[in-house]
Amino acid sequence: MSSIPPYILKGLPLEDCLTLFTKWAFNDGDERHYPNLIRIGEEIVKKCKGVPLAVRTLGSLLFQKTDESDWIYIRENEIWRLEQHENDILPVLKLSYNHLPSHLQRCLVFLSLYKKDEIYYSDRVICLWMANGLLEHPKQNQEWEDVGKRYLNKLLSRCLIQKEEDFHLKFTFKMHDLVHDLALAVSRRECKIMNSKTKTVDENVRHLFLCDEKLVEVPRVLEKLEKVQTVIVQDSSLRSKIFDKSLINLCVSNFKYLRALELRDSLLTALPNSIGNLKHLRELDLARSEDIRELPRSFYKLYCLQSLNLGATSLKQLPDSVQRLIELRHLVITIEAKHLKEIRAGCWTSLQYLECITVSN
Numbered sequence: 001m002s003s004i005p006p007y008i009l010k011g012l013p014l015e016d017c018l019t020l021f022t023k024w025a026f027n028d029g030d031e032r033h034y035p036n037l038i039r040i041g042e043e044i045v046k047k048c049k050g051v052p053l054a055v056r057t058l059g060s061l062l063f064q065k066t067d068e069s070d071w072i073y074i075r076e077n078e079i080w081r082l083e084q085h086e087n088d089i090l091p092v093l094k095l096s097y098n099h100l101p102s103h104l105q106r107c108l109v110f111l112s113l114y115k116k117d118e119i120y121y122s123d124r125v126i127c128l129w130m131a132n133g134l135l136e137h138p139k140q141n142q143e144w145e146d147v148g149k150r151y152l153n154k155l156l157s158r159c160l161i162q163k164e165e166d167f168h169l170k171f172t173f174k175m176h177d178l179v180h181d182l183a184l185a186v187s188r189r190e191c192k193i194m195n196s197k198t199k200t201v202d203e204n205v206r207h208l209f210l211c212d213e214k215l216v217e218v219p220r221v222l223e224k225l226e227k228v229q230t231v232i233v234q235d236s237s238l239r240s241k242i243f244d245k246s247l248i249n250l251c252v253s254n255f256k257y258l259r260a261l262e263l264r265d266s267l268l269t270a271l272p273n274s275i276g277n278l279k280h281l282r283e284l285d286l287a288r289s290e291d292i293r294e295l296p297r298s299f300y301k302l303y304c305l306q307s308l309n310l311g312a313t314s315l316k317q318l319p320d321s322v323q324r325l326i327e328l329r330h331l332v333i334t335i336e337a338k339h340l341k342e343i344r345a346g347c348w349t350s351l352q353y354l355e356c357i358t359v360s361n
Contacts, residue, residue, distance in 0.1 A: 011050015014042075020052060021045050024059025024159070040071040047080055047092075053159070053176060054092040060159045061096045093182045096158060105186070106134050107151050108160060111175055112183035113191040113207045113232065120161075122152055123170040123353075124285075127307040127330060131260040131282035132207075132229055144329070145352055169353075194219060201225060210234065218246045228255040229280075232262040241267040252277055264288055276301035285309040287332065300324040306350075310334065311357045323347040332357065 012020070021041055022031050031038055041062075048054035062071060079091045079098075097105060107129055111120065126148030129135055135147045152173070155161045160179050164172040175183070184191070189202040195212035201221050208222070211234035222228075231251060233239070244266045251258050252274045259282045266289035275281075276298025282305060286292060292313045300321030307330040317337045329350050334357040 012052055017045045017055045021055050021059040024056050025062045037071055040075055044075050056159045057096045061099055103136055104154055109183050109187045112187050113209045116177050116180050120173050127283050128260050217243055218250055229257055230260040235265045244268045248272055271296050273298045280304055283307040288312040290314055295319055
């Protein structure tokens with residue numbers, strides 16, 4: 001509809017690509033000491049076809065690697081021989097993924113559980129990684145949370161995630177659409193994003209993300225699953241108490257190995273007493289579930305629980321039994337009681353984070 005010719009957007013010129021690549025592959029000025037690596041790097045950059053994300057990803061992959069064999073390996077890698085469309089950079093990203101340690105590969109794949117353009121919160125991601133046993137055992141003088149932060153910093157340094165905003169004790173980040181595509185491609189169908197139109201789910205699915213304004217009842221296809229470890233329900237204005245109750249009952253009856261359940265903004269007035277049967281549950285998020293006033297008698301049976309979010313609920317009091325949750329590391333609560341009972345000595349010795357959200361009293 002324009003009266004002038006369109007501007008055809010092209011890739012970055014080779015010279016600019018080399019500048020970008022050098023910035024990510026070397027510390028400032030170090031490239032002068034490695035002319036041979038620069039020559040190999042130029043050949044690698046040419047294969048990136050002017051796509052900045054590809055250039056940046058490979059540059060960060062080779063950061064602080066000064067052995068020519070590492071650079072030659074990337075240049076000659078067979079992944080370049082895969083059939084690809086013009087400007088297709090998935091092979092480049094796959095190359096970067098292949099060079100991640102296996103524990104980082106698992107953590108990156110887990111992030112494909114969310115929708116594209118999702119804003120991730122570092123503390124919630126770390127809790128979910130922890131719940132699913134994706135973190136290596138911490139070294140001396142370290143906590144599990146330190147390991148999770150180290151993993152996120154590694155993914156940031158490889159340009160596989162992008163930091164958005166810093167907060168006190170946490171930050172937000174995003175994942176580029178193409179990196180999300182890669183994570184989905186290598187997830188081996190373990191992660192599934194579901195909506196009201198989903199008709200089939202692989203029986204080996206481990207992690208479920210339910211999202212859809214029209215998702216008013218629990219999809220029957222879930223009744224055939226048994227290996228689910230994570231269930232996350234995204235806020236939905238059409239969600240009902242019946243949906244939440246059905247989902248909790250399904251988790252208790254079918255998902256015996258459930259490790260993480262995020263059911264924010266729930267309309268439930270109470271949790272079923274049967275929730276105590278989820279012996280492997282490590283993370284439970286019921287934030288902003290304003291009608292929940294008490295916890296069931298069986299709650300103390302969730303011995304493995306590491307993270308519990310009861311912020312913006314209507315709890316009247318924390319029952320004594322909650323003190324038996326000896327693995328608890330993260331606790332967010334809103335309680336209407338004017339006085340809280342003292343926590344007995346020896347309880348909650350692993351607690352790392354406690355947030356008490358104030359109410360009018």
